[in-house]
Amino acid sequence: HVQCVSVKSFEFFRILSVLMISISDVISQSFRDRLLQKAEQLLEEKDELHFNYAKRILQFLQNVKLRYHPLVEKCNKIFLRSISRLDVHSISLIFGLYEQLGFDSAEFHLVAKQLLCETMDDCYDPETFVKLFFTLGPMAGSKVRERLLLTAGHMAEEFSSHQVLVVLKTMQKMKCRNSHLLKKMASVLHKHLDSYHVLQLVRLTQYLVALHCNNLELFAKLKLLLFGFLKSSVIPADTAAIIRVLAMLPSFQVEEIITTKAAAVLPQCRLHHLNCIAAALVKWNHYDQFHWQNNSELCVKLLQKLNDCGFQRLQKVDNLNLLLEELRHVNGGWFEEIIKEETVARCQLLAHQITRANVLPLSAFLLKTSDPCPSLLDRIASVTAESMDTMHPFEIYFILFLFSALNYDPPANEGFFDSCIQHLTSNLSFFETHHLVLLGHVLAVAGYFPPVLIKRIFNVSFLSKLNAQLEVLPETLKQKVRLHLMKLNRAVCLECPEFHIPWFHEHYCQRVFQNSSSRINPLRQHIHRMLAEILGGSNYVRISVLTPYYYEIDFECILDENKKPLSYLAQRIPLDEVEGVHLRQDINDKGRKALPPGAQRIALEFLDSKAFSKNSHHLKGEPAVKKRHLEMLGYQVVQIPHFEWNSMVLSTKGEQLEYLRKHLYGTQ
Structure with missing residues (x-):
């Protein structure tokens, strides 16, 4: 029996790679x-292995649905050596x-792009061209991109059903x-629609909706085909996928068969499937797309049943690995x-099952x-500290993230970070170069600046390589x-x-702010008017202000040593004259001149729910860094949390x- 064969007996990588594919x-x-x-072991020992062996290793990993980056990286090195x-x-x-x-x-990608650009003229048959389009299209420059799109248009009639899917996906x-x-x-698709299986139709619909296709005739045919598959579907995953994608179709009226099939599965x-069905039901109910009597009541009952099924499924889970596998694709409302x-809460009950193998998906x-x-x-930190020597550096980066x-x-925060940083x-x-930038930013948010990393990133040759x-x-x-490079x-x-x-x-920051419009929402306008009332007029407070190093703060005012407001020399444009669009004060304007002795610049920041962890008053890393940096720039920072401002008090x-008066004039 093949599983009884001693792995140590394999002497040749070709035999091993073929075996792995065969029994995956x-x-x-x-x-x-x-x-x-x-x-x-063989990849480390053999410098000159044929790239086909590495491809088989990747195919094996795909077949067993295992994302094992250390092995993929070794295969990638073989591909780089074999690029020619x-x-x-x-x-x-x-x-x-x-x-x-x-x-x-x-x-x-970089070396492949150069090779693909050189071979464009040789890709004249549909099969080869579609593969070129798939690989080169997303990273092509404007001229090559236009040439690819033009050629795809000329060849469209020759594409097979699979090739059409690949082109739309790309x-x-x-x-x-x-x-x-x-x-x-879209016109070519009509002759291929009947050949697609259900999940191909689902993906096809997603691509067309994302691309803003407005071919209503095509969508009508897709709807009929999807309904046909829905009626005969007995697989929960397929049923959920069809229902979710039907909710994406324009001007869609919900038929009773959908809720019947949903309730059955x-x-x-x-x-993940419950999440897909819930998203569709909520959308249809919101836009009143049920067209039979008592539709809202039926929808509410179905959603309640769906919630119950979700809770029951969670209560039955006693294996953390299986739970994390289910949660990998779950997100949304x-x-x-x-x-x-x-x-x-379920993850907390299963916390004793946290190991080196599942610490990364739990962190995600x-x-x-x-x-x-x-x-x-705390358990993640403990397992990471114990297993650090066996963990891939990218895993440690993600946990620190x-x-x-x-x-x-x-617990022992400084020691934990120091150990991780030393390993990294x-x-x-x-x-890779761009990952080092992301790593540097993650550590900077936590307040760590390893000299070896900072000096490596802020180096002309590194930045040139990054740019390429x-x-x-x-x-x-x-x-x-x-x-993140700018923030670092x-x-x-x-x-x-x-x-x-x-x-x-x-120049980067100037471009970013020039290309963005700062429309001040009604809440901030309301707070601005109140601050003007407290301080004695709109010339005592500025709104949406850029600081040195391009932080944008909601409101700025200046108090002298006696807590008296100081007027800005330059009058800002009244909000009502530009319909709520504020032209930000330039960071080098007169408002940035040296302050009188004892005067204090105040930054008032309104913090919405995104600044805090979910269901918590705990400030996230980025807003905490902003406060720290504004204080370094000489500001006294007043943060107005949304849960205080919106409270009944x-x-x-x-x-x-x-x-506002208390926070402006009181002891901070």
Whole structure:
């Protein structure tokens, strides 16, 4: 029997990789782990392995649904060494596997992009072109992008049903709004619709909705096909997926078969499927899309049954690993509002099951819910400290991200962070350039600035390499990295002047603020009027002010040594003349001149629910850093939490005025 074969007897990687693919569907966990251990050993011993062996390893990981980044990284190194021997087909397969395994390599993307651009002229058949479009499209520059879109339009009639799906998926990734290509793909789709199975139809509908397709005839046909699958569906996951995607269709009227099928499968649904059905029901009820009698009452009853099924499922769970697996794809309103607290409580009951193997998915869950549960966070810190030597550096980074974002100090906080930082700084080679920026920002939010990391990031050659790799990252990640580099630069300038790092984000910040419109909401206008009333006029308070290093504060005023307000020399534009759009004061205007002796600049910040952990008055990391930095800039910071301002205690204008007056003039 194959599982009885000693792994140690395999001498050749080719035999091992073929075996792994062949038995991946029936393999036990223990034998899987032995195979992975042997594969890692061989990857470390053999410098010149064929890239096909590495591809099989990735396919094995995909088959067993295991995201094991240490092994993927070793395969990635083989691909980088073999880049000259890779073609469009191999690169497309690798990109697809990386996507499934949640892995991304900017370095591989960069060299692959160059190779793909050089081979564009050779991709003249539909199969090869679609693979080129899938890999090159999301990271292409404007000229190459336009050429790809034009060629896709010319070839559209030749695409198979699968190729149409790949092109639409890639267009969604590219955030493509090319109406000509979209119309062309929609017209081609009509001849392929009957060949798709149910989950392909679900994905197809999601792509078309995301791309803002307005072909009502196509959506009508999709609706009929989805209804057909819904009527015959007996698989809860398929039923939930169909119901969720039907809710995305424009001008959709709910038919009774939907609620009937939903009610039938609820007891068998996993939490993710319940979440999908709940989202659809809530949307339909909100827009009154039920068109039979007593629709609201039926919807409420169905939602109550759905809630009961969710609670019952949670109460039956006695295995933390299985619970975390269910929670991986759960998010949104129903989960947040109905079962989040019960889910966290269940995790607390199973806290004794937290191990090295599940500490990362648990951290991801707590980060997603913004829940600072002390017992779980302390246990995560304890397990991490015990297992640090066996953990991948990226796992430790993510756990520190959790503590930093939630502004939570575990027991022996300084020792815990110091140990983690020492491990990370000894293994910086495991991180890509953009990951080092994200790591630096996470540590800065927590108040840590390891010299070896800071000096590595703020280095001309590093920043040049980062700039090149940013070009191949997804747009959302690219913007995130640039923003976090700016925040790290700001934090180092303010908190670590001894590093002598210059502030080089002036132009970046100017562009960001020039491209954003600051529309002041009615609440802030209301507070501004009250502050003007307290201080003696609108010329004593400024709203939406930019500070040095480009922090934006809600309100600013200046009090002299006797707590008397000082008037600003430059009059700001009245809000009612620009319909609530405020032109921010420039950070170098006269309002920034030196203050009289004893005067104090006051920053008033209104903190909404996003500034706090869920169902808590505990301030998150970013707002805490902002307060710290504003104080370094010479401000006295007054924070107005939403739960105080919106409380019954401040239900009248007089009480609100007294609250603001106390915080302005009282002892802070």
